Amino acid sequence: MSASPDTSAASGYDPRDILRRVRSARSFSERFDSFSEIYVWVLAAVVALAYLASALYGAIFVLLGEGVPHLELASARWSLDAVALFLLPMLLLLVFRLMLYLGPNAVGPEQADWWLPLPVDRRVLLRPAWRRALGLGSAAGVFLGLLWALALFALAGTWSPALLLSVVGFFALAGLGSAAAAGALQAAGRQHAAQRFCSAGLRVLAAGYVLLWTAQLVGMGTLDARLVAWEQALLEVGPWMVLCCGALAVAVPCIVLASRRLAGVSGAALREGGLHQQQLAGAIMQADARGVHLGAARKRNRTGGRLVRALPVSVGILALRCVRGGHWKPALGFSAAALVLLLSVRTAANPLALAGVLAILLVVLGASLAEVLRPAATQPELGLMLGLARSQRERAMTAVAAGLSLLVLGVWTLGLWGIGALAPVPWWSWVAAVLLAALGLASVALAHARRAERDWEEIFAGASNEMSIAAVLIQQAWTLLRAAASGAALYFQVLAPVAAVPWGIWAVCLLGAAPALKKLAG
Amino acid sequence: MATESEHRTHLEAHGLVIGYPEQTICGPIDLRIGTGDGLGIIGSNGSGKSTLLATLLGRIPAQSGETAFRGLPLDEDSLDFRRTVAVQVSDGAFFEELSVAEHLEMVARGHGVPEWEAKVESELEFFELTAVADHLPGELSSGQRRKLLLAATLIRPAGLLIFDEPEQRLDLRIRQKFYERLAGLRRDMVSILAVTHDPAMLRLCLDRALLLDGDAGEYVESEDGAQWLER
Incomplete structure (x- = not known):
């Protein structure tokens, strides 16, 4: 994909020079604008965190039902801490899914016709997007980590700086790994399969919750003790440090793999990634979640055709x-x-x-x-x-x-x-x-x-x-x-x-x- | 086409000036469609053909002038209008979850067509949609979607058919069949008002054309209109 030196020398045309000139042409005010944009995004994240934390505290307060009479149901065997055990992998799957949409290997359909035919190394085109995606992944991780820490504080009533750091560190590494893995999958054109994996993962987690709960109901007493031990582990630094090491061990190879694939990413994969991003943006802009499924072929469904004739x-x-x-x-x-x-x-x-x-x-x-x-x-x-x-x-x-x-x-x-x-x-x-x-x-x-x-x-x-x-x-x-x-x-x-x-x-x-x-x- | 006693005015407009709030497109236009009439609206791109149609149907307010349906102010919701006028709707107007056959079924049932099953079959066959009868609109090609819209316009009983460039994306063979069918409907006293760019439609199934090439438009015979389109 790199420009042929012969062609460039013969015609005096060097597409890399165009890119260099486009970048150097950015004036001070444009640079200041981009700094302002980052500032606005950080501010928006802080405000969102404040609102989400309030909502989270409200939800926890309501579910704990402090000061109001509870109905003592025989089936109610779990604490809210145990529910948090299932929420953790769910959140990680959701971050991964988000990064599949916002990954670096994406060029919008309008831009693709202009940029992709250029005889330049795709790494030059994609490097800024790649850096942005890693930054976005870790920022999303830190955001969720802070929310998670706030929820733990609400449930346990106690926390330590070391616990906060290890929780946030784990989520940041997980976000970074998710961004890199999503980038590698985008480059391979495997977004749809990865999204199906995420959906299946969420269903498995929900089924796991119901299965464990049912097992407890039918008298598997050993589960109670194990759940309590897991709940307690959520409030200790040690397990979080282990999780941090695990996340790092996954993130590093993902980053290496994704950066290697950056050069060989196909135009089709870039266009598909761009289409996904557009669908997500459209869904957000139209406040209509169905937008993200627009690419998926709608199945023919003949249910109820005869019944509604009446x-x-x-x-x-x-x-x-x-x-x-x-x-x-x-x-x-x-x-x-x-x-x-x-x-x-x-x-x-x-x-x-x-x-x-x-x-x-x-x-x-x-x-x-x-x-x-x-x-x-x-x-x-x-x-x-x-x-x-x-x-x-x-x-x-x-x-x-x-x-x-x-x-x-x-x-x-x-x-x-x-x-x-x-x-x-x-x-x-x-x-x-x-x-x-x-x-x-x-x-x-x-x-x-x-x-x-x-x-x-x-x-x-x-x-x-x-x-x-x-x-x-x-x-x-x-x-x-x-x-x-x-x-x-x-x-x-x-x-x-x-x-x-x-x-x-x-x-x-x-x-x-x-x-x-x-x-x-x- | 019709004797004086049978002739009844469906749609008429007097001194109609059409356009958008800050832009007048054309007018004043006088127009009248009676029983069995066939009128084409022709003109260059941007001359206001589709805007005139939308204004006649009350979807865009006229800048001045009046429109009436059977002597009364036009009201799309009136029972008489709904029974009499079949309008080929815009390309995107489908129910995403209903198949091709179900769209036709709902239109036929909605208008009380007797033995609608047979009518659906015959429209599917006429527009060569039988093979895609159980497809969803999203699975159809643009030409097939156009055929579905035309089939939905023709499956129900109507006294006045209104089309906006029905020839778009149809292959020549289907166009020919469609025009012959419209000519047959006109012999049964059905009126037609159509925006078109196709000289064959003017020649085969319309009597006159309103040529929008100036402010007020000009009425021409269908052959003259066809020649204008071919120039």
């Missing part, structure tokens, strides 16, 4: 979108994780945690339902093609969203009654709360679906000032807040089972449900 066309299409598009998965995945946590962790089945779980469920469900409704809400011509007026489309969308919400909330409420976590009196109050929450969620989903085509990149690029960006973000946050607020009556009954729900809370729920009621009434 339904009106508009309802049938939305039902098929929900089933075939996998829009039920986030709510089901969250429900399963929350249920396992509530059943397996000793302090988790408490009113605070139950209210928290319901609030998150409503937000997750609202976002998923908005995805189901998105095409019908944003492309009126689809409705016209089907011969449906706007009022008919909106009624169908509201009915489907409310019906699915009712189903999920109904199953959750009955399930919590089943394990004794809720008192089923007065029944009418519970029924009203679930109905109003479902209708409120339908209103939120329809409103959110109408904004789902929003292009964040365009908004940020086109915003004349911070106020206009803030206005959009506030609108987005308001949607999520409305989703959570739909369940106000539910939370109240979970937190204060013997008290009657105040009229003010019913009024809040009714306000949330009003747009859906209006649409259903036509």
